[in-house]
Amino acid sequence: MNDTFLKACRGEEVPYTPIWIMRQAGRYLPEYRAIRGKADFLTMCKTPELAAEVTLQPIDILNVDAAILFSDILIPCEAMGQGLDFHEGKGPLLGPPIRDKETVDKLFVPDPEETMGFVMDTIRLLRKELAGRVPLIGFAGAPLTTATYMIEGGTSKNFLNTKMMIYQNPELYKSFMDKVTATITEYLKAQISAGAQAVQIFDTWGGIFSPADFREHALSYVQTIIKSLKEWMAKERDESVPIIYFVGETAGLLEDIKTSGADVFGVDWRINLDEAIKRLGGDVVVQGNMDPLSTFLPKDKIEERVKKVLAQASSARGHIFNLGHGVVPQTPPDNVIALVEMVHRLSKR
Amino acid sequence: MNDTFLKACRGEEVPYTPIWIMRQAGRYLPEYRAIRGKADFLTMCKTPELAAEVTLQPIDILNVDAAILFSDILIPCEAMGQGLDFHEGKGPLLGPPIRDKETVDKLFVPDPEETMGFVMDTIRLLRKELAGRVPLIGFAGAPLTTATYMIEGGTSKNFLNTKMMIYQNPELYKSFMDKVTATITEYLKAQISAGAQAVQIFDTWGGIFSPADFREHALSYVQTIIKSLKEWMAKERDESVPIIYFVGETAGLLEDIKTSGADVFGVDWRINLDEAIKRLGGDVVVQGNMDPLSTFLPKDKIEERVKKVLAQASSARGHIFNLGHGVVPQTPPDNVIALVEMVHRLSKR
Numbered sequence: 117m118n119d120t121f122l123k124a125c126r127g128e129e130v131p132y133t134p135i136w137i138m139r140q141a142g143r144y145l146p147e148y149r150a151i152r153g154k155a156d157f158l159t160m161c162k163t164p165e166l167a168a169e170v171t172l173q174p175i176d177i178l179n180v181d182a183a184i185l186f187s188d189i190l191i192p193c194e195a196m197g198q199g200l201d202f203h204e205g206k207g208p209l210l211g212p213p214i215r216d217k218e219t220v221d222k223l224f225v226p227d228p229e230e231t232m233g234f235v236m237d238t239i240r241l242l243r244k245e246l247a248g249r250v251p252l253i254g255f256a257g258a259p260l261t262t263a264t265y266m267i268e269g270g271t272s273k274n275f276l277n278t279k280m281m282i283y284q285n286p287e288l289y290k291s292f293m294d295k296v297t298a299t300i301t302e303y304l305k306a307q308i309s310a311g312a313q314a315v316q317i318f319d320t321w322g323g324i325f326s327p328a329d330f331r332e333h334a335l336s337y338v339q340t341i342i343k344s345l346k347e348w349m350a351k352e353r354d355e356s357v358p359i360i361y362f363v364g365e366t367a368g369l370l371e372d373i374k375t376s377g378a379d380v381f382g383v384d385w386r387i388n389l390d391e392a393i394k395r396l397g398g399d400v401v402v403q404g405n406m407d408p409l410s411t412f413l414p415k416d417k418i419e420e421r422v423k424k425v426l427a428q429a430s431s432a433r434g435h436i437f438n439l440g441h442g443v444v445p446q447t448p449p450d451n452v453i454a455l456v457e458m459v460h461r462l463s464k465r
Numbered sequence: 466m467n468d469t470f471l472k473a474c475r476g477e478e479v480p481y482t483p484i485w486i487m488r489q490a491g492r493y494l495p496e497y498r499a500i501r502g503k504a505d506f507l508t509m510c511k512t513p514e515l516a517a518e519v520t521l522q523p524i525d526i527l528n529v530d531a532a533i534l535f536s537d538i539l540i541p542c543e544a545m546g547q548g549l550d551f552h553e554g555k556g557p558l559l560g561p562p563i564r565d566k567e568t569v570d571k572l573f574v575p576d577p578e579e580t581m582g583f584v585m586d587t588i589r590l591l592r593k594e595l596a597g598r599v600p601l602i603g604f605a606g607a608p609l610t611t612a613t614y615m616i617e618g619g620t621s622k623n624f625l626n627t628k629m630m631i632y633q634n635p636e637l638y639k640s641f642m643d644k645v646t647a648t649i650t651e652y653l654k655a656q657i658s659a660g661a662q663a664v665q666i667f668d669t670w671g672g673i674f675s676p677a678d679f680r681e682h683a684l685s686y687v688q689t690i691i692k693s694l695k696e697w698m699a700k701e702r703d704e705s706v707p708i709i710y711f712v713g714e715t716a717g718l719l720e721d722i723k724t725s726g727a728d729v730f731g732v733d734w735r736i737n738l739d740e741a742i743k744r745l746g747g748d749v750v751v752q753g754n755m756d757p758l759s760t761f762l763p764k765d766k767i768e769e770r771v772k773k774v775l776a777q778a779s780s781a782r783g784h785i786f787n788l789g790h791g792v793v794p795q796t797p798p799d800n801v802i803a804l805v806e807m808v809h810r811l812s813k814r
Binding site for chain 2: 275326328409413440
């Protein structure tokens with residue numbers, strides 16, 4: 117079994133730097149598009165056989181050191197009672213938007229197995245099919261990031277409605293976030309119970325805030341989740357699974373992110389990794405952080421960047437190589453395959 | 466004459482912290498919308514009487530310490546030969562996009578008075594109408610930010626085409642950027658000659674890069690502009706006007722931004738201002754940095770934030786209060802009026 121990823125998460129000695137890639141099961145792969153041509157995105161998420169199949173594709177094609185569950189961070193929003201739809205080329209559409217007491221009150225904290233059982237079924241199927249080849253990562257959106265979609269109804273330019281709720285109706289925001297936080301906590305417990313061997317909490321939109329707002333309106337809820345998960349794992353499980361916390365636009369927030377309680381900190385590409393490690397306090401495990409679009413470089417230039425990231429990571433207790441955000445659909449798959457090979461070769465101890 | 470803004474730019478003693486607000490002449494003001502109802506956006510930019518009228522509105526309404534020319538950073542793109550149009554609710558549309566040698570070769574470095582004379586006419590008119598009440602700030606987009614619009618054809622999610630040009634055809638990008646840089650240099654010289662008493666270079670999209678990419682593909686061109694302007698001012702003008710460099714998502718890039726040669730550094734709200742000042746090296750003049758959407762807070766909470774920013778700014782050589790980005794159209798004007806009053810009152814020496 118390749119447990120390099122899990123060892124690196126725990127800051128243990130590894131024979132080389134493990135790598136996985138955010139959105140590694142995605143549209144840049146022709147093999148993914150072949151399946152996607154036969155089923156829409158939500159059907160793929162909700163059909164364990166299809167979700168498992170695309171989850172496994174990059175393991176064979178790229179030789180990455182971890183699989184990440186194919187799913188979407190908006191699945192729990194639907195389970196909480198909000199309508200969810202994906203339109204080709206338009207991204208996710210949630211509705212009606214959560215902006216007042218009435219819509220917040222209608223949301224509930226769902227039982228994950230009852231409402232999102234297809235995710236846990238996918239995880240159980242994957243653990244069987246992976247048969248220990250590489251570990252399986254589960255995931256969920258962080259409460260703030262999840263909430264922005266629920267409040268805005270989809271993606272947003274300046275998160276006006278989210279910030280208006282926070283600034284003008286903080287009690288409503290808090291009661292809403294408490295429901296989202298409870299939902300995500302239970303959802304991640306269910307994923308771990310089903311067999312997820314690590315979980316990543318995606319706070320893609322955490323960087324929309326000033327540090328003080330980030331602490332109060334985003335991070336505090338993540339701290340609650342991580343604390344609950346750790347207490348639950350200590351009590352109910354033989355072994356704790358590592359928790360990765362990824363924030364987009366991390367550069368101004370790293371000192372705060374350190375207090376999340378996560379085992380691994382995801383760093384985006386807008387800051388040098390050595391500087392990020394320093395600001396996280398030094399004795400940390402980091403994940404990142406090449407610009408996703410630098411996979412469009414010629415291979416010799418990609419190799420230069422891999423060397424640089426590996427060198428910058430040397431001051432951390434542990435490092436998992438990744439891009440600073442998801443790989444984009446237009447990315448040449450050959451370059452991603454080459455990237456994985458480079459990381460393995462150049463980091464060999 | 467209120468020269469508090471100019472004194473602060475130079476790091477001189479001021480009786481209170483001056484304030485102006487990015488996009489202060491904008492849609493959040495009913496007085497602006499009244500004029501905008503009669504003319505489309507581009508017509509307003511190109512009609513000196515209208516552009517001057519909306520430039521002056523916030524001086525009376527808000528009591529800010531500087532006027533900023535009403536115009537758009539895409540005006541030079543049109544002058545270089547690319548088509549420019551604004552569609553209601555869709556933002557700017559430039560076309561056809563600049564993505565190959567053919568389209569780059571067709572662009573020229575225009576004579577600013579010949580092709581953008583309406584901007585200089587607006588400045589001349591404004592200096593007359595302002596009659597020294599407050600200083601007038603001119604502006605241009607930084608080369609990278611300007612180039613992203615020209616390459617993408619408008620706004621963008623991940624700047625794929627821009628980064629593809631940079632990563633796959635760096636020579637083409639460089640030849641394109643040399644033209645953009647020359648255009649903006651001449652444009653800013655013309656604005657200063659016409660009477661702009663300070664200029665701001667907007668690098669809204671500078672934060673899409675890793676620090677190394679930012680240095681090579683964005684900052685180096687800004688350094689060229691600032692060096693040219695300073696040499697030209699030293700030779701041709703009695704007095705140098707201050708140059709402000711604003712970068713969006715600055716947090717990971719501050720050490721580099723310091724080397725731009727600018728007199729004032731604009732800081733967005735994603736980092737605490739005291740931390741930003743430290744990373745800029747301490748002995749600097751900064752501008753910023755309240756979250757534009759925090760103007761939606763109740764006034765007592767806005768006042769708390771003003772106090773915090775003023776306190777954090779105390780370690781700088783000089784401070785100009787501003788938001789971390791442009792004020793949004795939905796902002797309550799009353800809160801912006803209150804903000805200006807608070808900054809003046811709370812910063813009184």
